[in-house]
Amino acid sequence: MKSRDLAYVALFAAIVAVLGLIPPVPVPGLPVPITAQTLGVMLAGSVLGAKRGGLALLVFLALVAMGAPLLSGGRGGLSVFAGPTAGYLYSWPIAAFVIGLLTQLFWRRFNLAWALVANMIGGILVIYAIGIPFTSLFGDVPLWASFTGSLTFIPGDLVKAVVASLVAVAVRRAYPVIELPTRRATAS
Amino acid sequence: MLSLYVPGHSVVHRAPAGVKLGLLAALGVGLFLTERPAVVGGALVVALAVGLGAARLPWRALAAQVRPVWLWLAVLFVFHLLVTDLRTGTVAVLRLLALLVAAAVVTATTRVTALVAVVEWLASPLRVFGVRPARIGLVIAMTLRFIPLVAERAARIREAQAARGADRLRWGMAVPLLVQVLRMAATVGEALDARGADDAPARRPRRRPAVAS
Amino acid sequence: MRWRRRPEADAETPAVALGSGIELRDVGHDYGDRTVLADVSLTLTERRVGVIGANGSGKSTFARLLNGLVVPTSGTVLVDGLDTRTQARAVRRRVGFVFQDPDAQIVHPTVAEDLAFGPHNQGVPAEEIERRVEEMLDRYGLAGHRDHPAHLLSGGQKQLLAIAGVLAMRPQRIVFDEPTTLLDLANTRRVARVIEELEQDVVVVTHHLDLLAGFDRVLVVEDGRVAADGAPGETVPWYVARMD
Numbered sequence: 224m225k226s227r228d229l230a231y232v233a234l235f236a237a238i239v240a241v242l243g244l245i246p247p248v249p250v251p252g253l254p255v256p257i258t259a260q261t262l263g264v265m266l267a268g269s270v271l272g273a274k275r276g277g278l279a280l281l282v283f284l285a286l287v288a289m290g291a292p293l294l295s296g297g298r299g300g301l302s303v304f305a306g307p308t309a310g311y312l313y314s315w316p317i318a319a320f321v322i323g324l325l326t327q328l329f330w331r332r333f334n335l336a337w338a339l340v341a342n343m344i345g346g347i348l349v350i351y352a353i354g355i356p357f358t359s360l361f362g363d364v365p366l367w368a369s370f371t372g373s374l375t376f377i378p379g380d381l382v383k384a385v386v387a388s389l390v391a392v393a394v395r396r397a398y399p400v401i402e403l404p405t406r407r408a409t410a411s
Numbered sequence: 412m413l414s415l416y417v418p419g420h421s422v423v424h425r426a427p428a429g430v431k432l433g434l435l436a437a438l439g440v441g442l443f444l445t446e447r448p449a450v451v452g453g454a455l456v457v458a459l460a461v462g463l464g465a466a467r468l469p470w471r472a473l474a475a476q477v478r479p480v481w482l483w484l485a486v487l488f489v490f491h492l493l494v495t496d497l498r499t500g501t502v503a504v505l506r507l508l509a510l511l512v513a514a515a516v517v518t519a520t521t522r523v524t525a526l527v528a529v530v531e532w533l534a535s536p537l538r539v540f541g542v543r544p545a546r547i548g549l550v551i552a553m554t555l556r557f558i559p560l561v562a563e564r565a566a567r568i569r570e571a572q573a574a575r576g577a578d579r580l581r582w583g584m585a586v587p588l589l590v591q592v593l594r595m596a597a598t599v600g601e602a603l604d605a606r607g608a609d610d611a612p613a614r615r616p617r618r619r620p621a622v623a624s
Numbered sequence: 625m626r627w628r629r630r631p632e633a634d635a636e637t638p639a640v641a642l643g644s645g646i647e648l649r650d651v652g653h654d655y656g657d658r659t660v661l662a663d664v665s666l667t668l669t670e671r672r673v674g675v676i677g678a679n680g681s682g683k684s685t686f687a688r689l690l691n692g693l694v695v696p697t698s699g700t701v702l703v704d705g706l707d708t709r710t711q712a713r714a715v716r717r718r719v720g721f722v723f724q725d726p727d728a729q730i731v732h733p734t735v736a737e738d739l740a741f742g743p744h745n746q747g748v749p750a751e752e753i754e755r756r757v758e759e760m761l762d763r764y765g766l767a768g769h770r771d772h773p774a775h776l777l778s779g780g781q782k783q784l785l786a787i788a789g790v791l792a793m794r795p796q797r798i799v800f801d802e803p804t805t806l807l808d809l810a811n812t813r814r815v816a817r818v819i820e821e822l823e824q825d826v827v828v829v830t831h832h833l834d835l836l837a838g839f840d841r842v843l844v845v846e847d848g849r850v851a852a853d854g855a856p857g858e859t860v861p862w863y864v865a866r867m868d
Contacts, residue, residue: 224546226608227600233550234596237557238589241565270589282550289526290415290518291555300415300518302476305439305510307483362487363495363503386582393586398593555733559775598728601693605721606731607745607793609713 231271231400235279236286239263240293247295257379258295264315265346265387268322269338270394272401277320284312310357314350321345323401326391330403333395338388346387347380415476417519423466428525429532431517438513442506451502455509462516476515477508484508527551549608553599561592644704645669646690646719646797646827651699653685660685661848664699668827670840674856675829676863677845686845687801687829691719717746720795720824724802726782730774735766735785738774742793753792760788764818780811787818797825804832833860 242263247256268276283293292299294312303309322345329337351373359369395401418424423431442454462468484504491500530551531544538544568588603609651664660682668690677683688694689701692708692715701708703715723729732738739757748756761767764784769777777785783803790798800819804812816835819826828835836842842859844852852859 225600226603227597229546229550229608230553230596230599230603231593233553234557234561234592234599236550236554237561238592240554240558241561244562266585266589270593282547282554285530285547286551286554289523289530289551290521291523292415293558296479298476298479300476301435301514302511302518303479303514305507305514306480307487307507308480361507362490363499364487364490365494368490368494386585390582390585390589394589394593397586398590400593549731552732552737556731556774559773560727563775595725595728598723598725599731601688602721602723602729603731605691605693605716605723606729606742606789607713607716608741 236282268319269391273323276323280316311354314353342384458513672839674836674842720790726786
């Protein structure tokens with residue numbers, strides 16, 4: 224990794240932290256207010272790509288684990304990794320990685336539609352696929368209950384996927400960070 | 412600063428960070444191997460005794476870390492009463508409480524620098540893949556530096572947009588903000604090189620530097 | 625020869641090093657299909673060198689060529705005989721670099737930690753790092769801010785911290801890329817005085833022409849070429865006249 228990549232990784236870890244400072248936004252018609260932090264997960268993947276995006280979220284979680292109260296609502300410390308909803312946290316680096324991977328795959332013809340595909344698969348599907356079973360395992364509740372409970376967050380996540388995609392497409396035009404290896408060299 | 416550390420000189424504070432994290436991990440696995448309320452409840456009592464007794468942590472320091480999931484634990488308990496039975500519900504809730512308290516104790520008694528050192532130590536096997544553990548500390552330090560910087564630049568862009576008549580928070584401001592901070596990060600990358608961040612492998616430090624990065 | 629050589633520098637200099645000073649031989653640089661510098665050949669041996677020119681003239685790239693941050697796409701840059709292309713690390717140990725925006729240069733959250741960063745990377749022993757940190761805190765009036773978060777410093781203090789962070793590495797020369805562009809008048813004067821008092825040889829890229837009053841040599845860069853080169857008494861008025 225070049226020094227610049229280290230700076231990008233730290234930058235997006237910081238961006239996810241700053242998004243946690245934004246108070247939850249109530250949206251008319253949605254059952255629960257939207258928190259901004261998973262928007263950072265989506266942006267990390269779709270701006271930095273798989274490797275750097277995933278690392279940014281790992282660094283963010285490492286900071287949270289060390290006791291920095293950076294999760295929305297000022298939560299932090301090791302206890303958040305033991306809580307019933309910890310699976311959603313664990314999913315973030317993987318989600319950013321998957322979004323990044325898909326973004327790199329679509330990079331040449333990247334547009335709003337492809338960005339949405341990447342963000343919905345990585346930012347919604349992956350996160351719930353890890354978070355829901357985790358909750359049911361840790362809380363000893365059946366999968367269906369855990370699944371139903373998480374449904375209320377889906378509309379907010381769709382809104383975030385749209386916002387992240389719009390931003391990602393605009394940033395790609397203004398300041399593209401993802402560089403594809405020329406001539407099918409080994410992907411980094 | 413950005414930390415939940417509660418300063419102190421107790422045995423728990425002075426115990427090596429690696430040992431504390433190891434015990435916590437063992438507890439996390441162990442508690443899921445048992446269904447006996449006495450064992451799970453005992454673990455909670457021990458965790459509380461270590462935190463409030465041995466480490467002399469204020470009650471509030473622990474409560475603050477457990478409070479965010481309070482409601483969730485209550486919902487979980489009610490769910491079990493309705494669907495399974497009292498015993499399963501009690502074990503499930505006590506288990507999570509024990510883990511939460513134990514984790515809160517480790518967080519409150521261990522300095523960030525000590526935790527960074529453990530993270531670097533844990534990452535040392537990754538050397539095989541070309542990962543330099545010391546860089547993890549550097550990236551963590553840079554993140555702490557960037558957090559206020561990003562917040563400040565966001566506020567400045569918001570002001571600029573307000574001056575041009577955009578009176579509320581709009582997602583459109585995310586694009587100029589991101590481009591600006593990405594540019595800055597690219598320069599930070601240059602500055603890292605200029606200040607010798609890639610210098611380390613060229614020559615080994617003559618002595619282990621004491622300054623934790 | 626006006627470079628003052630330090631004993632430890634001599635110890636590190638390979639026997640093949642012939643030139644002293646910074647030498648550019650037929651240097652050109654382009655980003656993709658955009659040429660930013662072409663046919664630059666000169667040798668810098670003076671203690672105080674200024675570089676002026678319009679935005680986008682290639683000044684910034686010129687500055688980055690001098691310590692190997694940018695490697696020329698054609699030609700060669702030699703620092704005391706060391707090629708920036710093959711010996712970039714050794715070159716960067718000799719040539720410090722101060723950026724326009726101190727926010728982009730300060731990488732650690734607190735003042736003392738940031739000062740320790742450069743020497744730490746160089747493998748300087750801990751006690752010596754501590755000594756240098758104290759010295760820099762003292763010299764630039766930052767002693768009261770030792771453990772303060774860097775983002776709480778004023779703009780002027782941040783630039784002083786950035787300069788101190790470079791000086792803590794004990795370079796033999798320092799390149800400044802528009803060090804006063806983001807500062808107010810009082811801080812511009814303060815930084816100008818700091819540069820003036822440096823014992824190191826310096827190259828300053830700037831838009832502030834009064835910074836260059838006591839300089840030995842000033843280059844004017846225009847459209848990627850060195851359009852004028854000489855004493856500030858000649859080149860600065862020439863540059864100003866071209867603006868009118």
